[in-house]
Amino acid sequence: MAAASGKLHFRVDHDHKTKAADALAKIGLTTSEAFRLLFHRTVADQAFPLELKVPNQITRDAMAEADVIIASKKMRRLPRARV
Secondary structure, eight states: OOOOOOOOOOOOOHHHHHHHHHHHHHTTOOHHHHHHHHHHHHHHHTSOSSOOOOOOHHHHHHHHHHHHHHHHTOOOOOOOOOO
């Protein structure tokens, strides 16, 4: 006998919903399957299945630098590795 199921409703920006559905489709999942998987892992692990943390200063600096690079449409030159 199958377990009873329930519905879950939430609001999300339409653009994010579309982009997420496209990304999930590329890995063979529907949004419903992705949420079922998220809930299954949460129950199995008794934890949220993704690592969430506030970025440290080095990461925030790198993100700010990336924003500048994207805005300028230029790539920075990396130093050549010494052999």
